[in-house]
Amino acid sequence: MDRMPGATPGEYDDDALDSYSRTVMRVAEMVTPYVAAIEMTSAHRNGRFRVGAGSAVLFTEDGYLLTNSHVVAGTHKGHAAFADGSRTDLELVGADPLSDLAVVRGKAPKATPARFGDAETLRVGQLVIAVGNPLGLAGSVTAGVVSGLGRSIPVWAGGNRRVIEDVIQTDAALNPGSSGGALADAHGRIVGINTAVAGAGLGLAVPINTTTRRIISALLGDGRVRRAYLGVVSTPIRLNASAMIRTGQRDGLRVVEVLAGSPADVAGLEAGDVILTAGSRAVSNAESLQKLLFADAIGQPLQIRVLRRGREEDLVAVPEEMQANGQ
Numbered sequence: 001m002d003r004m005p006g007a008t009p010g011e012y013d014d015d016a017l018d019s020y021s022r023t024v025m026r027v028a029e030m031v032t033p034y035v036a037a038i039e040m041t042s043a044h045r046n047g048r049f050r051v052g053a054g055s056a057v058l059f060t061e062d063g064y065l066l067t068n069s070h071v072v073a074g075t076h077k078g079h080a081a082f083a084d085g086s087r088t089d090l091e092l093v094g095a096d097p098l099s100d101l102a103v104v105r106g107k108a109p110k111a112t113p114a115r116f117g118d119a120e121t122l123r124v125g126q127l128v129i130a131v132g133n134p135l136g137l138a139g140s141v142t143a144g145v146v147s148g149l150g151r152s153i154p155v156w157a158g159g160n161r162r163v164i165e166d167v168i169q170t171d172a173a174l175n176p177g178s179s180g181g182a183l184a185d186a187h188g189r190i191v192g193i194n195t196a197v198a199g200a201g202l203g204l205a206v207p208i209n210t211t212t213r214r215i216i217s218a219l220l221g222d223g224r225v226r227r228a229y230l231g232v233v234s235t236p237i238r239l240n241a242s243a244m245i246r247t248g249q250r251d252g253l254r255v256v257e258v259l260a261g262s263p264a265d266v267a268g269l270e271a272g273d274v275i276l277t278a279g280s281r282a283v284s285n286a287e288s289l290q291k292l293l294f295a296d297a298i299g300q301p302l303q304i305r306v307l308r309r310g311r312e313e314d315l316v317a318v319p320e321e322m323q324a325n326g327q
Contacts, residue, residue: 020143023127023186024127024129024141024143026188027129027185027186027187027188028131028141030184030188031114031129031131031184031190032083032131032141033084033111033112034057034058034082034111034113034182035055035056035057035083035131035133035181035182036055036056036057036058036065036080036081037053037054037055037080037081037133037177038053038055038065038067038071038079038080038081038104038180039052039053039078039079040071040072040075040077040078040090040092040104041075041077041078042074042075042076043076051074051075052070052071052072052073052075053071053177054067054068054071054133054178054179054181055071055131055132055133055177055178055180055182055194056071056104056180057114057180057181057182058109058111058114059113059114059116059216060113061108061112061113062105063088063105063106063107063108063109064093064103064104064105064220065080065090065103065104065105065106066103066193066216067101067103067179067193068100068101068102068180068193068194068206069095069096069099069100069101069102070097070100070179071102071179071180072092072095072102072104073095073097075092076091076092077089077090078090078104079106080106082109082110082111084110086109086110086111088106088107088109089106089107090104090105090106091104091105091106092104093105093219093223094218094219094220094223094224094225095224096215096224096227097322098164098165098227098229098322099164099165099211099212099215099225100164100195101206101212101215101219103216114182114190115188115189115190116189116190116208116213117184117185117187117189117190117191118208118209119149119168119192119207119208119209120207120209120287122146122149122168122185122191123146123149124147124148124149125146126185126186127143127185127186128143128144128145128146128168128170128172128183128184128185128192129141129142129143129172129183129185129186130142130144130170130172130174130178130181130182130183130184130194130205131181131182131184132174132177132178132180132181132182132194133177133178140178142172142173142174143172144170144171144172144173144203145170145171145172146170147169147170147171147203148168148169148235149168149169149236149285150235150236150284150285150286150287151166151168151169151204151235151286152165152167152232152233152234152235152256153167153204164195164206165286165287165289166206166207166209166211166286166287167195167204167205167207167286168183168191168192168204168205168207169203169204170183170203170204170205173203174194174203174204178194179194180193181193181194182194183205190208191205191207192205192206192207192208193206193208207287209287210291211290211291214294226294226295226298226322227293227294227295227321227322228292228293228294228295228297228319228320228321228322229262229263229319229320229321230262230263230264230289230293230302230319231261231263231264231265232257232258232262232264232269232275233255233256233257233258233259234255234256234275234289235254235256236252236253236254236284236285237251237252237253237254237274238250238251239251239307243274246312247276247307247312249276249282250284251282252274252275252276252283252284252307253274253275253284253285253286254272254273254274254275255269255270255271255272255273255275255306256271257271258270263317263319263320264317266317266318267304267316267317267318269304269306269315269317270308272308272309273306273307273308274306274308275289275304275305275306276305276306277303277304277305278292278302278303278305279292279302279303280303297319298320298321299318299319299320299321300318300319301316301317301318302316302318303315303316304316304317
């Protein structure tokens with residue numbers, strides 16, 4: 001294409017970039033320095049061998065990085081490589097299979113740590129940028145929009161079928177190696193930790209919000225998170241007009257699947273139920289339910305009100321402790 005008369009090469013290139021491209025480039029430059037490629041290993045009688053690889057996000061100045069639990073499962077040590085070529089050995093601090101989050105620590109790196117945002121401010125259709133190391137390709141950047149919020153998905157963790165709650169769904173491409181990488185908003189704030197655990201091509205991220213900050217604090221302090229386990233796969237919905245009038249609520253949490261033998265199954269929850277309240281608190285997304293399922297809820301009756309075939313019903317579930325056997 002011919003340049004416009006009088007335009008310098010630099011001016012022409014700037015004009016050719018639309019606002020979308022400039023935003024993605026700016027965020028990529030901000031985020032890439034604190035997203036590391038990590039490789040975790042486990043001891044074996046024949047020596048050390050590679051077990052898992054993925055990405056991690058530096059979030060403290062003294063070398064703590066956030067990644068996915070499934071990336072570090074079965075390992076205790078590894079190493080990280082940053083975009084500037086610096087490397088550091090890693091040690092596992094703690095992992096939480098139910099949220100698919102883990103914390104590892106290396107030596108204090110040169111990179112500036114990430115700035116966390118708040119996934120609660122996200123809206124469907126909002127621009128997000130994913131940075132990671134898919135298929136070993138370091139510093140890869142993809143962009144897309146938020147496709148859905150408040151999702152929950154079933155996964156296999158430590159040989160058991162579990163549910164990861166309140167994930168962000170995006171059409172930004174994620175593949176093996178993207179797991180543990182950063183999902184950033186247009187201001188370069190980290191709003192999620194990418195996970196490819198559900199399979200290549202499905203963009204999902206664990207949100208950075210009040211609940212996950214609590215999980216990160218527990219991992220830093222104790223190396224584990226005591227969690228109450230309910231066992232439902234769900235998605236947020238807007239109630240229809242008649243249901244709004246009947247219940248006094250606008251939103252609920254539709255049960256997509258109840259895991260066999262789980263506390264939810266024992267309590268009588270069914271696929272198709274709409275959870276309205278839990279513990280007398282309105283439930284509108286996966287996080288609002290997850291907030292109730294920490295250590296103090298283990299073994300305690302949890303009152304759950306559901307909308308089932310147009311009628312409200314009250315059930316009682318007794319959450320069990322999630323066993324941290326996915327580490």
